[in-house]
Amino acid sequence: MKLADRVHRIQPSPTLVIDAKAKALKAEGIDIIGFGAGEPDFGTPINIREAAKRAIDEGHTRYTPVGGTDELKNAVIDKLQRDNGLTFSRDQISVACGAKHSLYNISQALIQEGDEVIIPAPYWVSYPDQVLLAGGTPVYIQTNEKTSFKITPEQLENAVTPRTKALILNSPSNPTGSAYSKEELQEIGKVCLRHDFIIISDDIYESLLYDGIPFFNIASAVPELLPRTIVVNGVSKTYAMTGWRIGYAAGPKDVIGAITKMQSQSTSNPSSVAQKAAVEALSGPQDAVAMMRGEFEKRRTYIVERLNAVADVSCFRSTGAFYAFPNVSAVYGKSFAGKVIRNSTELAAYFLDEARVAVVPGIAFGADNYIRLSYATSLDNIRTGIDRIEKAVKDLN
Ligand SMILES: *Cc1c(COP(=O)(O)O)cnc(C)c1O
Secondary structure (H helix, E strand, O other), X not given: OOOOHHHHOOOOOHHHHHHHHHHHHHHOOOOOEEOOOOOOOOOOOHHHHHHHHXXXXXXXXXXXXXXXOXXXXXXXXXXXXXXXXXXXXXXXXXXXXXXXXXXXXXXXHHOOOOOEEEEEEOOOOHHHHHHHHOOOEEEEEEOOHHHOOOOXXXXXXXXXXXXXXXXXXXOOOOOOOOOOOHHHHHHHHHHHHHOOOEEEEEOOOOOOEOOOOOOOOHHHHOHHHHHHEEEEEEOOOOOOOXXXXXXXEEOOHHHHHHHHHHHHOOOOOOOHHHHHHHHHHHHOOOHHHHXXXXXXXXHHHHHHHHHHOOOOOEOOOOOEXXXXXXXXXXXXXXXXXXXXXXXXXXXXXXXHHHHOEEOXXXXXXXXXXXXXXXXXXXXXXXXXXXXXXXXXXXXXX
């Protein structure tokens, strides 16, 4: 069958592919340690599950308004005010089937042929492909551990052209775990103020920040940028609710109106039951969030230390999200059983076949010198997995 050209512009999400392969091996009874997952290993907190059960029993099982119920929009507005000091009205909020869906809607509503979108690399896998699907051109700013994987104001200035339509910021970052400080955002904000483009702020890892570091997005750091910032967030990562599919965008009325219109011709409203659960997540007790953050922080400290002790591996000390992003390029050129490992894809394949450990090759994030390990898995698994990686690296010559 002849498929539409747009299908060939993009790749299936590589992180979901690795995860599926690891799960398939596991199903065959092979003992795999999975560092591939991009989701918390905790269950959804009990109060949220109870709210969903109540929603079903109370008959919240029909269509809701396309962009979410007023109740959920109000909960989102309260959250943005409380946690971020940002003031929005209901017509500035649109709820979607996950933050990924919000980002997709935004790219479809804003970007067209000839538009450039600046994406700091390493980047989350879906940003470039969503821009490409919309007909736009991704413009990458390369970063590395020397600047803690953060773009500098100079780099941003150099990347801006008359065609720049938007900049995507993701702090804390997937895959690097790096996060911008208020001061750094203010410096970047100065460049943004000199030009006229939209800023898409993906705040999905907001609550997973360690070492006591406070969270800021660019609109809370530089209030003048609020009128052209679209804040994207959701309940997946903060509340261990990846399967519930609730995310949201907050921003200028015209953009929010456009994305809601597009959603009205695609998915309609996100699940009514999941919306009720999200209201409880955002408005109910927050102690489960602190508990999960504490666990992730312990694991972060452990995994970074262990990876740095592996010969030829050096790992940036991340301060957020749940990923370690070690530089493994010193391993490239070495071989196992006569076969040379040349890049992150071949190293990830080697780890899966010989060490029974699933990691995501850095090339998926536009950074071939690295691999990504999710530490959304138990300390026991992390210990066993890194032991295996350590041995597999030693076996190379
Ligand atoms: C997980 C993730 C998302 C998407 O989250 P959903 O709300 O589950 O769609 C968006 N951005 C980044 C950077 C992520 O890691």
